[in-house]
Amino acid sequence: MFVLDTRLEQDTVSIGDFRLCRLLLMNDSSYPWFILVPRLEEVSEVFQLATADQKLLWEEVTALAEIVKDTFGADKMNVATLGNVVAQLHVHVIGRRLDDATWPAPVWGRQPAVSYSEEQIHAIRNKLKLVLTNSFKFTE
Template sequence: MSDFVLDPRLERDSTLLMKLGLCQLRLMEDGRWPWVLLVPQRSGISEIFDMTPLDQTMLTFETAIAAKALKQATGCLKINMGALGNQVRQFHLHLIARNDGDPAWPGPVWGHGQASPWNRDARTDFTERLLEAL
């Protein structure tokens, strides 16, 4: 892990909440949706198949616990997951809590409007609930 460097765009657009066994759990700086990232702390990974089988297994485990905690913390209808990588090649997995009637429902969140900063109180409340659920 010593040679792991976070892509500057992920650094700019998200905040570290905690480090799990393999991944950094990061909060996206867009208050329209409860939206987190899992970023494996491995160098040179752009696709899931670039990871070792053990790391793939660990990613699956960490994805399940983070998604379950996100659903518990938000009471959302659906968790959307995506690993696009078209703009940021470093492998990262988006977990987004979605609800009927949210700003982009039922479409994808990507490309929908402008990011909106978190309200400080809402951000604190959400992160506390999420970390407690973890």
Template sequence: MSSVELDERLVRDSYPVAELPLCQLRLMDDTRFPWLILIPRREGVSEVFDLDETDQRQLWHEASEMGRMLKAMTRADKINVANLGNVVAQLHVHVVARRQADAAWPGPVWGQGQAQPYDLDELASMRDRLLAQLDGLKTRL
């Protein structure tokens, strides 16, 4: 899917969904939180400021569009967008749909309990929903 080699932890912990103009879009393997990851297809990038200005704008545009899409899909109370990189240095941006009733609210999702992996049917359903929404965004990305 992507020409940039991904950190093995990103591969292990998430599923590919689509290629956006700049980023590979992946779904985090945890059903507790609707959680997307955007990974720019640029080699050797660990910080947003490592991207040129055009790519920086595109990254935040894609993050905003994915947040808007995820909020509409999930009726989330809040969308969390984060770029940490303390564990996985490769630049990636988390877009997480949060609900006041979720397992980690109001704290961060990281380090909260055990991930609940998608089963094959749940994964297929979530991917299909995401792809259907993405189809409607093609002209905005």
């Protein structure tokens, strides 16, 4: 049974589910920062996924990165699996702008997170509803 790591749960807002991954929004309004987490038990590395799931993960990451770039006007996309603090496999998909708060430095640990308001979260969900396919199930 899939259980989301407590650190991811406390730092994010659930947006919904792709076929393989849960889509989370990092609760930091400084960046359009999303996280994909495969809904599988005890997976910490991409190579632990079945080949079909590796392919599906990359398809979901690629689709999300394109959506974030287009929807949020990103100049550069940062995509990473780090897992040094949270072992559960998760992929960061972050839209970066030349004028964002920490450009060109990494987003981690540079400044305190600025939480989203409920209205901002609602607006992001609405933006994503316009571009995500029927294969995506939103969490409300």
